Amino acid sequence: MKKRELRSTTAVVPCPVVLLSVRGEERPNIITLSWTANVCSDPPTVAVGVRPKRYSHRLMLEAGDFVLNIPSSRQFENVVFCGTKSGRDHDKFEECDFTPIPASRVSSPMIAECPINIECKTTRVIPLGAHDLFIAEVVAVHVDEELFESMQESTQFDIARLNLFTYVPLTGEYWAVGDKMD
Amino acid sequence: MKKRELRSTTAVVPCPVVLLSVRGEERPNIITLSWTANVCSDPPTVAVGVRPKRYSHRLMLEAGDFVLNIPSSRQFENVVFCGTKSGRDHDKFEECDFTPIPASRVSSPMIAECPINIECKTTRVIPLGAHDLFIAEVVAVHVDEELFESMQESTQFDIARLNLFTYVPLTGEYWAVGDKMD
Numbered sequence: 001m002k003k004r005e006l007r008s009t010t011a012v013v014p015c016p017v018v019l020l021s022v023r024g025e026e027r028p029n030i031i032t033l034s035w036t037a038n039v040c041s042d043p044p045t046v047a048v049g050v051r052p053k054r055y056s057h058r059l060m061l062e063a064g065d066f067v068l069n070i071p072s073s074r075q076f077e078n079v080v081f082c083g084t085k086s087g088r089d090h091d092k093f094e095e096c097d098f099t100p101i102p103a104s105r106v107s108s109p110m111i112a113e114c115p116i117n118i119e120c121k122t123t124r125v126i127p128l129g130a131h132d133l134f135i136a137e138v139v140a141v142h143v144d145e146e147l148f149e150s151m152q153e154s155t156q157f158d159i160a161r162l163n164l165f166t167y168v169p170l171t172g173e174y175w176a177v178g179d180k181m182d
Numbered sequence: 183m184k185k186r187e188l189r190s191t192t193a194v195v196p197c198p199v200v201l202l203s204v205r206g207e208e209r210p211n212i213i214t215l216s217w218t219a220n221v222c223s224d225p226p227t228v229a230v231g232v233r234p235k236r237y238s239h240r241l242m243l244e245a246g247d248f249v250l251n252i253p254s255s256r257q258f259e260n261v262v263f264c265g266t267k268s269g270r271d272h273d274k275f276e277e278c279d280f281t282p283i284p285a286s287r288v289s290s291p292m293i294a295e296c297p298i299n300i301e302c303k304t305t306r307v308i309p310l311g312a313h314d315l316f317i318a319e320v321v322a323v324h325v326d327e328e329l330f331e332s333m334q335e336s337t338q339f340d341i342a343r344l345n346l347f348t349y350v351p352l353t354g355e356y357w358a359v360g361d362k363m364d
Contacts, residue, residue: 002327003299005286010220011300011323012228013252014346014359016194037219038192038351039231040310046194047229047315049221070195076363104187117185118193126308128222128317133229135310141193145184159350164196165363166348168341169220177196178360181258181347 010035014166014175019069019082020048021100022059023108028100030092030111031056032083034167035131036068044138046120049131055087060134065106065121069114072163073176105139115162117142192217196348196357201251201264202230203282204241205290210282212274212293213238214265216349217313218250226320228302231313237269242316247288247303251296254345255358287321297326297344 015034022029035049046068050057060066071079078096085092093100093111100109103119110117120136127133147161164177197216204211217231228250232239242248253261260278267274275282275293282291285301292299302318309315329343346359 003324004327004330006323006325008226008320009323010223010226010228010320011252011298011325012198012200012218012220012250013298013341013344014196014198014348015220016196018194035219035221035223036194037217037221037229037231038194038197039217039219039229039315040313041192041217042312043310044190044192045231045310045313046192047219047221049219068194070193073363116193116195126317128225128227130224131222131227133221133317135308135315138190138192141188141191142185143188143193145186148186157352159195159353159355159357162195164350164357166196166359168346170339171341173341174363175341175346176360176363177348178358181255181356181358 010169013168013170015169017071017079017165017167017174019071019079019111019114020056020066021069021108021111022056022066023063024059027091028093028109029056029059029087030082030098032079034169046118046136046138048134048136049128050134051131057132060122061125063108066108066136067103067106067110068118068120069111070116071114073165074163075113076165103140110142115144115147192351195350195352197351199253199261199347199349201253201261201293201296202238202248203251203291203293204238204248205245206241209273210275210291211238211241211269212264212280214261216351228300228318228320230316230318231310232316233313239314242304245290248290249285249288249292250300250302251293252298253296255347256345257295258347285322292324297329299324
């Protein structure tokens with residue numbers, strides 16, 4: 001197995017892709033992010049890296065909360081749009097035809113069209129360099145009813161119905177999630 | 183879009199899967215982890231959530247460094263093994279037929295069989311609850327030569343050759359990465 005050493009880079013793959021929604025004084029904003037993970041099971045906690053120069057960074061500090069909306073492949077175009085345009089110049093909810101709906105425990109809105117919505121309250125912000133790390137507790141999770149198996153009582157998701165995709169920073173490509181491993 | 187509210191849980195999906203290798207006094211150990219992400223681009227930084235009760239937690243504190251090895255589907259069985267057995271009772275390198283090779287800038291060994299190896303130096307450890315968050319700078323990255331496109335000069339990976347897979351904590355399932363999105 002011959003190896004090639006690269007310059008030091010962000011090489012954890014594959015990465016989740018989230019649409020982070022956050023309230024704002026004028027209007028709520030959405031930003032596409034991939035520097036994010038579940039980092040603690042109890043209390044359920046996420047970590048999110050955001051560049052201080054991004055418009056949403058200030059909104060996140062002001063709101064003290066945000067929602068991580070997990071997109072399906074159906075929202076792929078909007079994911080690219082929200083990752084390349086600034087909320088300074090665009091009303092992303094309106095331009096993406098996304099519906100803001102109230103969250104149950106945070107002040108930021110959720111994106112109705114995304115199949116999973118994760119309400120988060122920021123507990124600390126750690127400067128790392130190009131990105132600040134927002135550590136936040138998950139306070140509520142909402143899932144589209146249609147993702148559950150057919151039985152009314154079921155608590156098991158059918159992951160295939162999510163049409164998830166993933167980001168690969170080494171090439172800047174998005175790849176669909178395929179089949180379940182046996 | 184009717185939504186169902188769940189109990190608060192770790193719902194960011196899909197998640198990367200890594201084999202974290204770390205040196206130890208007696209022998210190096212390997213632990214399968216999914217609570218991990220790239221969190222800062224400059225300096226390249228990763229965050230990794232590890233339960234304090236895990237055997238590797240102490241080794242990570244003692245070593246001050248570790249390697250994140252990205253497995254391909256070929257290593258799937260060993261990923262499950264390293265995620266369910268403890269290094270207290272098992273020599274995981276030996277039992278998985280994994281080859282430890284020296285890293286270039288950290289004291290922990292890399293797993294030769296994994297197509298990507300990310301050398302990391304811990305910069306801080308933040309207790310979050312069930313998990314401690316290790317924040318670490320990426321100091322070197324190694325990639326299997328065979329992952330590059332055919333041309334000698336190429337710096338572009340062929341991601342399909344990685345045979346990546348991902349973890350979905352909502353169901354505890356592993357799913358293969360499928361096709362590139364257009």
